[in-house]
Amino acid sequence: MQQKELKDYYKNTLAEIMNIEEKIKELETKEDVKEYKSLTSNLRTKRADLEGLKKAIDYSIMNECNHLYVLSKEKFSDIRYGIPDRYYPCCIKCGLDSSVATKYYDELNQKQKTMQLILSKNDGLPKGRYLKDDDNYTISCPSSSLAEELYKEIIRNNPSISDDDTEIMFREKLKQRQKVKYKNR
Ligand SMILES: [Zn+2]
Numbered sequence: 391m392q393q394k395e396l397k398d399y400y401k402n403t404l405a406e407i408m409n410i411e412e413k414i415k416e417l418e419t420k421e422d423v424k425e426y427k428s429l430t431s432n433l434r435t436k437r438a439d440l441e442g443l444k445k446a447i448d449y450s451i452m453n454e455c456n457h458l459y460v461l462s463k464e465k466f467s468d469i470r471y472g473i474p475d476r477y478y479p480c481c482i483k484c485g486l487d488s489s490v491a492t493k494y495y496d497e498l499n500q501k502q503k504t505m506q507l508i509l510s511k512n513d514g515l516p517k518g519r520y521l522k523d524d525d526n527y528t529i530s531c532p533s534s535s536l537a538e539e540l541y542k543e544i545i546r547n548n549p550s551i552s553d554d555d556t557e558i559m560f561r562e563k564l565k566q567r568q569k570v571k572y573k574n575r
Pocket residue numbers: 452455456457458481482483484485486
């Protein structure tokens with residue numbers, strides 16, 4: 391494009407912008423549009439509130455939990471350590487998972503970020519009970535999500551179960567799962 395053409399094009403675009411701005415200004419005097427603007431701004435604020443509340447609820451659940459820990463096998467995403475995967479304690483009740491401490495902050499979802507906050511405030515994992523297997527070793531589970539799933543199954547039918555009975559039932563449920571997995575191989 392020649393310089394003159396460019397300048398004309400610039401002038402036209404500027405005129406179009408001013409025209410659009412004029413139309414927007416006109417629309418903004420209409421009641422419907424005013425309401426639309428106020429509603430969208432209100433919606434943004436409420437969504438931010440909801441996000442904040444969700445964080446606060448997650449924090450309070452994990453902070454007030456009487457943790458029941460098992461070991462779960464987690465992939466090691468952090469190459470700094472050069473280890474493929476390892477077992478980390480995680481709580482079957484609230485999902486607090488100590489493997490988040492080895493991950494980069496940017497990789498974590500919101501709940502995991504809250505977990506990191508709890509771990510750093512407690513200088514590691516908060517106190518809790520470690521569930522034992524038949525040989526009195528801490529129970530190992532293939533993943534923290536399976537651990538949470540089994541716990542949910544347990545409390546669905548026994549909402550006020552004691553920690554002792556949870557330990558027995560968790561042990562049994564995990565054994566059944568592993569048997570099924572072995573059979574289906
Ligand atoms: Zn917990």
